[in-house]
Every structure is written in structure tokens, then in C-alpha cells.
Amino acid sequence: MENNTTIETKYNKLIKVLSIAIPLAVAALFGVSFKRLGLDVKPFTFLPPIYATINGVTAILLVIAVIAIKNGKRKLHENLMKTAIGCSVAFLLMYVAYHMSAETASFGETGFIYYVYMFILITHIILSIAIIPLVLITYVKALAQRFDKHKRIAKITFPIWLYVAITGVIVYLMISPYYV
Template sequence: MNSSEPFTIDLLKDISLGKAIAVILLISAISFTFLIWLIYFKGGSDYESTLITSLPALNALLNSASAVLLLFGYRAIRNRNFSKHMKFNLTAFVTSTFFLISYVIYHNFHGSTSFTGEGFVRPIYFFILISHIILSALVMPLILTSFYLAFSGKLKLHRKVSKVTLPVWLYVSVTGVAVFFLLRMYS
């Protein structure tokens, strides 16, 4: 593929925008509902291991990698290098997917983590956490929609959606790392 040509998947061209958005919203709603149940209602198990306790650090690393890859992808598209842009963004998607898998495994065994910090840091932490949670619910359908639009050849709409997707995805990735460090420092 020439770096100045976009890449499309013929199968996605045959799926209407409405059907694609409906499937994306369904997958996103089921995923978010599952995560809320897993973290806040299921509770953790009694199983502990070094591997499980090291997953939050891995999650922070994966979120950091996603953020860096997104910035490289942004730079590539600004330089009109579609091939690099696609590779960086797909790799960011893979690191975010590995993050999600690791996050589910961790919370399956651990449950939720309480923040014990006091004073001025407490409202800062909860502002970051709450905004992170709200935007993480929005980022999955935005990411999936951006990929659908790009790979189905709907590039004008892809550009419009991606102008929202990129900052939200970056914010969720960066604040995920911030939540990790705040929990480590104050819990």
C-alpha cells in the first residue's frame, strides 16, 4: 500500500452506517455494563498472586503506550502518511485491548480499590476518576466508529468523528495512568 493512500475493507463498505453504529453501541453498552458489574457489584475473590498485584502497573504501561502511539498516529496523519497513521492507531487499539483484558482479569480477582488520600488531593482524584469513567464509556464507541468509518472508506465522516475520538482516547489513557499513580501514592 502506498503511504498516501487510505486502506479500506470491502466487507465494511457493504454495512450501512446505521447498522454499524447500532452494533457498535450494543457492544459498547454490554461491555460497559459488564465492567460496572465486575468492579462495583461482583466484588473480588480471595485469590492473590504476584501476577495479579502487578497488573495495575502493566495497565498503566499499556495506557501510556496507547497515548504515545496515538500521538505518533496524529503526527503521521498530519504528514499525510496514511500507512503509518493506520499502523500507529491499530497498535494503540491493540495496546488498549490488552489493557482492557488485563483490567478485567485484575478486577475479577481484586474488585474495586478504595482511595484513602485526604485533604486537597481527594477532590482532585475523584474529579480525575469520575471524568475518566464517564469518558471511558464514550471512548469505546468512538474508537470503533472511527475504525469503521476509516476502513469502510467514509473518510470525511471519519475525520469529523476522529477529531472527537483522539482527545477523548488520549484523555482516558492519560487519566488512567494518573489514577494508577494517585492510588499508589495514597492507598
């Protein structure tokens, strides 16, 4: 059986690769569309409410997972966190698929509400990039049973991930009237 340090070392390179590759792939895919690839695909307009709901579910899972671990329910916490990670992966796949099939919607408001939207959107995007390595590192610390380090980084990861999940729903609610 591998020791804790070996487990962490084994995953460190993968964490670095994914932390760079995922944001770069998402950014690159924004320039790729199914139509440009010669595929006649109708916009996947059904996806945004689904992936917004998944963001909401992720937020709920995160809160319940924290409550579970505070109540000593480690296995429940572990299962909830794995589900939250799964939800985040599902969100990402649907988000990319939607944006490859449809034109990006423009926010139609002006003035103060526009600046509120842009603040939420920009912080959401920046933190959604930052959360990738944080989630992966936090998960690997638990996998390696380095619970002291897991707990320390989870105190940083949790509020950022929760913010990203909640603001994902808010961004959807604010932009949804402007979808084509």
C-alpha cells in the same frame, strides 16, 4: 465488494451492542471475584503497573498516529491506530482480571488532593465509557473509506481518547501507594 454505506450499516449494530455491553460487563464484573466463584486465586498485583503502562503507550501511539496522518503516512497511521485499539483491549482485560482478583484500593488522602483525585477518576470513568462508541465509529468510517466523516469524528475522538489514556496513568500513580 461491499460499498461504503453497506460496511457502515453492517457494523452499526455491533457498535451499539459493544458500546452498551462492554461498560455493563465491566460494571457487573466488579461484583464478581474469583474467590466468590470458589477459585483460590492470589490477587494479580502485578497487573496495575502493566495496564497503566499500556495506557501510557496508548497515549503515545495516539499522538504519533496523528503526526503520521498529518504527514501523509496513512498506512503508518492505520497501523498505529490498530495497535492503540489493541492496547485498549489488553488494558480492559487486565483491568477486569485485576479487579476480579483483588479488593479495590481506597484513596488514602483527604482534603484538596482527594477532590483532585476524584475529579480525575470520575471524568476518566465517564469518558472511558463514552470513548467506546467514538473509537468504534471512527474506525468503521476509516474501514469504509469515508475519510471525510472519519476525519470529522476523529477530531472529537482523539482528544477524549488521549485524555482517558493519560488520566488512566495519573489515576494509577495517585492510587498506587494505597494498593494492599
